[in-house]
Amino acid sequence: MAAVLVTAVELAEELIGDRPPVVLDVRWSLAGSDPEGYRAGHVPGSLFVDLDADLAAPVGNGSGGRHPLPDPAALQATWRRVGIRATDGVVVYDADNASAAARAWWLLRWSGLTDVRVLDGGMAAWRAAGLWVKAGSGTPLVPGTVRVRPGGMPTVDADGAAALAAGGALVDARAAARFRGEVEPVDPVAGHIPGAVNVPFTSLVTEDGRFRSADEIGAAFAAVRLRPGTTAAASCGSGVTACHLVLAGAVAGIDLALYPGSWSQWCALGRPVEVG
Template structure:
């Protein structure tokens, strides 16, 4: 199976040689500047921008969460707008940490595109490899013709997530203080799904914001209990950063099922119990 990551040096060589994949800029809002503003200010040549809020998610609702997955039809229309044809390689990047890029990577894999990859280290790695940037709006290609599958990646419903700790390992990808219920800046209740274990997304990366090597990820997940013989589920705040953990699990040779509604769906249901503290 194709690695879920591509190094900046390989992408740069492909761009310079005229063999560029479809390149997608998935930068999310950072501080006062949204992703599109940053894209216009400078992006990898040929990259096209996608907006996480409007392209990679349906409108939010208490019943489905803050970033519900779009329909097969909506996502296929997006890929065709990006010029994707059957058999195309697709590379997604963001500012550095791979969080929003991993969301689209997961959706591409869910759509039956096994060659989708995330640029490890994002734009920072691209610049360190000697890659240049271009500004302004990218030119849309002719519409692609891709026909996607859907639901190719394992997923959990809210009821699946509730029962999951009884037979598997349910990982919470949010920051530890949100998991423990010490703070909740976004969702209506603080805490975590009972039985879930803390596995913050930041722990998947090294000091250069690149994914840890497979050996280190194996050690990390083994220590949590997400071993190679365990059933593993993953959730986060709204289904975005959990995809980052699913990618890290794949690097470790493991498969994780994503709970798309995540805490934003769970915490909006007053019938669902909430746990707090370190376990």
């Protein structure tokens, strides 16, 4: 299996090598994207990508969820704007735990690129390693020429998610209290897709935002009866942190499809709700 993670020291060495990867900063939280954080200090040579504007389509009437997949032509324009060519390797990172970087990783893979990795521990790990941090804005070194060929990663729609959930094979990345329906800070309905199981994405990383070992991640999935070879998919609130589960699965050798619309689309469609 191709590597999906890279350490800060490894990335620093690659950036001074003969074929440095394109590096993208995708800092974001539920409060929104963080271009100010990027300008205050980033991995040298990295370029900022706005998750809300660049890595999602307009919400429209809400039937596609809060972060619909972007139109392939618009996504191609984004990748070309940051200088990606078909032969380039790409590394993405966010502030720390890959909750946002995983969305960029997934979309790059969905676009047809295969050499895509996530900086394990994000910007926090880069700083902790004592590596040089650059302030200000950035520009791509060369024009991008990559062509988006959507479909490089599997997805399911609401019906497919329902079918998998009925067999306990839809795993929800949200915090346990949100999954159980005890709180819901974002979407209009609390709860989860009937039959879904819960593996909070935060349980798959350490306190410093680095991914746990493949064995530990595999054990977390096995606890909800998901193992290598199981047909399963990941969901969350809007299709962002579900990508983190897909990435974690790749670390552990477990393939997961993505339900892009996730809970926000499920609610908008008026589908049945389960709590507890």
